[in-house]
Amino acid sequence: MRLGCIFLAPQSLAELDAMAETLDVYGLSAIIAPKTFGDFTEDEAYAYGERARALGLVVGETGLWENFLTDDKELRxxxxxxxxxxxxxxxxxxxxxxxxxxxxxxxxDRPLFPHAYNFTKECRAEFREIVLRILDGLELKNTKYGIEPWYTTFFYQPEDIMEFIVSVGHPRFGLHMDQGNMISHASFYNTTAMIEKTFALLKDDVVSVHIKDIQWEGAHFGLRWNEVPLGEGTMDIATYLRHITTLDSDMTCYLEHFYEERDYALNFARLHHIARGEGLSFLPRQPLKSERIVTGKFPKG
Known part of the structure; x- marks a missing residue:
């Protein structure tokens, strides 16, 4: 498994080289793609991926965090x-x-906002068609399309997630794993069982992993989960890491939603400490001898 974060994210070839030593300080070997990666030319995309690999970095994910359920046909x-x-x-x-x-x-039109329709059979059917429309005709060799779970939709609990992935039935489609987004009343005080169930059902469908810890804010009137530094919430991180190591060795794991590098530094240290306690470790960055690497680049024309 490889560790990275959303904060240390090189946005260009120049930043890739400049950030490599900083990543080494924290034991990181995973990064995310630049925010504007969808606007890169094919040659620029190829060059970025090749340089990342030459530096011993795995680019684990990119994404478009907009609302695909809009009724505006042109916008969709x-x-x-x-x-x-x-x-x-x-x-x-x-x-x-x-x-x-x-x-x-x-x-x-804000994609995380709740709505009654989000939990219906009609929503599942509609979104299935959107997923198939997205994947139609794309001969993907390296990349998988993943959905991140969120509690304001049907794509939230392990059984429902598995049912939807099976209904799509595409080999390049799966789960963008974030157990912190899957906590419910039933699992808050037993995240160990939640993690074990999730991996039992969905191990083969995981495309990337986020790691976070969650705390229940009792002072708030109504239900409110807060993200907190690792080890200060309810998540059984040790069990989470043990299961992640059963995935492929290059599986990328990311921390997110902190605002300062020092906060990430603290949480990297805590995560490495928990891993060592379980006899586990994250793969270090290992620069390649050759910078020329063959990828599944699409032919021009």
């Missing part, structure tokens, strides 16, 4: 086409996954 078509272009660039670069959310029917 635009988002689908942009994501298809992102998938294509990701495959050219050798990026492991490109990811989205399910989205929402909420009038705000």
């Amino acid at each position: 078509a635009n988002r689908i086409e942009r994501f298809r272009r992102l998938l294509r660039n990701a495959d050219i670069a050798g990026i492991r996954s490109a990811n989205t959310l399910v989205g929402t029917k909420h009038a705000s």
